[in-house]
Amino acid sequence: MPISSQPFRDLPIAKKLTLFCVIISLVSLIVAMIAIIFYDRYSFEDILKNELVVLASVISNRSSAAIVFDDSELAGNNLKSLSFQKAIVAACIYKFDDNEPESGITTRLASFPNNSVNCPTYTPTDTFLIDSVDNQYIELIQPIMLDNSIIGYLYLQSNTKNLQDRQTNHVYVMLIVSLFAVLIAFWLANIFARWISGPLLSLGLTAQSIAEEDDYSRRADKHHNDEVGRVVDSFNLMLDVIEREDADLRESEEKFRLISASSKVGIFQLDTQGNIVYANDELSQITGLSNNTIIEQNWLSVIHDDDRSVIENSWQSMLSNNQAININCRLQNGSIKWISGHVGLLTSNDAQVLGYLGTINDITEIKNAQVQLEQMAFYDTLTGLANRRLFRNRLEHVISNLKREGNSLGLILLDLDNFKNINDSLGHDSGDALLTLIAERLQECVRASDTVARLGGDEFAIILPGISSSLAASHVAEKIIDTLKRPIALNETEIRITASAGISMAPEDSNSAEELIKNADLALYRAKDQGRDNYQFFTSEMNTQLINHLQLIQDLRKALEAREFHLVYQPQIDIKQGQLIGFEALIRWQNSERGFVSPMDFIPAAEETGLIIPLGRWVISEACRQLRHMCDNGLVGDNVVMTVNLSVLQFQDDELISFIQSNLKEYQLKPGQFEIELTETVLMENLDDALIKLEALKALGILISIDDFGTGYSSLGYLKRLPVNIVKVDRSFVMDIPQDKDDMAITAAVIAMAHKLNYQVVAEGVETEEQLQFLESCQCDYGQGYYFSRPLPASDLEEFCNDFNLESIRNASAS
C-alpha cells in the first residue's frame, strides 16, 4: 500500500513521543490553569466578600452610636478607618429618618471619601445585600443594629480591580510555571522518547548498515527486555538465519563461480525475455564471442544458417511452454563448431519463472569422431568402398525394393587370385596400393547406382540393382574380370592379377540377403575350383554340395568322438643305400555309412572347422606311439624317422612345439626321429611367423620337410631362407617320367637346386623302375611311392620291416 506523506506521521518516533508528551502536558496545564483561574476568581471574590462583611460588621457596630447620636463626624471617622482598605472605593452610613423609620427613608450620615458620588441615595429594600456590580465592584449593605432594631445602614463599595490584579498575577505565575513545566515536560519527554525510541533507532541503523554493507555478521544491541528487546532478539535470530543462509548462498555462489570459471562447459543465464544476463568464459571460448558481445549481440546470429530455424523453434517452444530444451546445432563463427546444450527453467519457490539457465558443450571433436566412426563403420578405410556392414544394409534395402518393384538383382562376389603371394612378396604396402587400384577399376566397371564393397582382404562384392537378366550380370562380371586382368603398374613393377567371381541372382536364387551371399559365395568357390580367373553363376546343385559338405562336417565331429580314424604308414627309402629311412604317417577315416573317406576330402573340412587341431594332435601322438612300438620291437633302429603332415591351422597352433616335445618325451624319441611335413601353402600363410616357428623346431632337432615342392609359389629366394632339411618333389612331376621331358627337367633342376642349398630330396609318387632310375641318375636321396610300398596299416609294418629289400623289389619289378 502506498504510504502517503503526512508530516506528523513521518516524524521520527522520538519526536512524535516528545510532541505527544508536550501536548499532553500542555493540555493538562491549560485545563488546570483554567480550573485554577475559575477557582481563584470565585475564591478571591469570596475572600473579598468575607473581608467586606467583617469590615462592614466592625464599622456598623462602631457606627450605631454615631447614628443614635446622629453624629456624622463620628460616622465619618469610622469610615475614615477604611482609608487603609485600598479596595474600598466608597463607604456610606445611612440612618433612618427619625420621624418615619417605618417608611424606610434614609439619610446619609457620612460617606467616604467625603461626599462620595459613589454613595447611592439609598432606600434599602433589603436589609443585607452584597453583590458584584459589572464584575468591577462589590457592593455591600450592612444594617446597623441597636437592640435588635435596624437603625441605619452601612454601604460599602469595593472595587474588584485588586482582585483582578491578583488573579492576573496568578495567571502570570501559572503561565510561567506552566512554561517551565512544559519545558521540563519537553525535556523529560525527549529523554523518555529517546529512551523508548533509542533501541528502535539503533535497530534501524543496524538494519540499514547491514543492508548497505551486506554484512550479516552484525547484530543489533539489545537495551531492554521490553517489547523492543524482544524485537531485537527476533531480529538477531533472523540475522542468524540470514547469515547462515547467506554463508550457504555465498559458499554455493563461490562454488558456482569456481565451477563456472573452471568448467569446460559453457554456462549462461537468460532473463525471462531470453536475453543473456550471465555467461562464463568457456561460453566465450566455445562461441568465439566476447562476454560483452554475447550479452549485447543476438547470439542466435552465430547459429549456423541450416540449424537456426530449428533452434529458433525449440527456443520459442521453451519460452511459450516453459519447458527445458536440448539443443544440438552448429555455430558459424569463422570455423564451424558443433555444440550440444541444455536450457532449463530457473524458477522461484512459488514456481514463477525467473529466467533460464543453460549449458553448452563443444562437441565438434565428438561430431568429427562420429563422422569418422560412421565413415569407419560403413566404409572401408583403405579403399573408401562400402564395407561389409554397408554392403549388407544396401543389399537388404535393394531386396526390399525388389519385392515392391518386381526388379531383378545381381550379386557378384569377387576374390583376387593369389593375392596373398603379391602381399607376401611385394609387401603389405604394395598389397594395399594394389587393392586401392583394384577398387578404382571395379568402380569404373559399374554404374553409380551399383554398390561396390570391400568385404575384407581381397574379397569384393558388387550389388547390381535393377539388372535386367543374368546375361547382363554376366557381362558385368566379364567386364570386371577383363578390366582387372589389365597390367597394373605398382612401384615401378608391372603386376598382373586375375580374379574369380561368383554370381547369384534375386529373386531367382533367393530373396534373402543371407542366402544370396551364401549362393554367390558357393559360385565363387566353384569358380576358384574351376581354376580361377573366371566367373560362375550359382546353381542349385551347388546347394546340394553345400548340404553334403555340412553333413561331412557333422560326421567328422562324430568320427572324432567315435575314434573312427586310424593311421597308415608309407615307407621312405634311401635310393642310394636301398634302406628304409622312415615312414610318412597318413590318416585314414573308415566310416560305417560313408565307407573309406579320403583325407583329401575331410582334411579341408577339418581345417575349416578347426577339428584339425584335435585330429592332428591325435596323429602326432599315434605316429610317435607307433614308432616307439617299432623301435621297442626291433623292427627299426633309432635312425628311422616318422613324418607327419601338418596343415595351416596346426602349424599356427601356439602349443604345437610343446605338444610335439611332450610326445617325444612320452614315447622316448629323439627329436631327430620326428619330422614334420609342411606344404608351401602352409608356410606362405605367414612367412615371418613360420620362419620363427621353423627356427625353433630346427633348434630342437626336429626335422622339417617341404611337401609338394614345385607346385606352389616355389622361389629360390624364399627357399634359401627356410630352415628345412628335406624337400619333397611333388608326385605330379614324377608320375609322367620318363614320358614328360619337361617334368624330368624340372625334377632334375629341383633336386640339383635343393642339393645346392644343402637340402636332401625325397621324390614322391615313385611307381616305376624307370622313375627310380631317373631319380638315381639325378642323385635324388630318397624315394616314396607305390613302387616301394603302398601306405601300410600298423598291422603290416612288422612284415614289411622284416621283409624289405630294395633289390628284391627291383628284381621283381624287372621280371
Ligand SMILES: Nc1nc2c(ncn2[C@@H]2O[C@H](COP(=O)(O)O[C@H]3[C@@H](O)[C@H](n4cnc5c(=O)[nH]c(N)nc54)O[C@@H]3COP(=O)(O)O)[C@@H](O)[C@H]2O)c(=O)[nH]1
Ligand atoms: N594334415 C594332414 N594331411 C594328411 C594326413 N594324412 C594325409 N594327409 C594328406 O592328405 C592328402 C592325401 O593323402 P593320401 O590320400 O594319404 O595320399 C598319400 C599317398 O597315399 C599318396 N601316394 C604315395 N605314393 C603314391 C604313388 O606312388 N602314387 C599315388 N598315386 N599316390 C601315392 O600320396 C599322398 C601322400 O602325399 P604327401 O602327403 O604329399 O606326401 C595328402 O596331401 C596328404 O598329405 C594327416 O594326417 N594330416
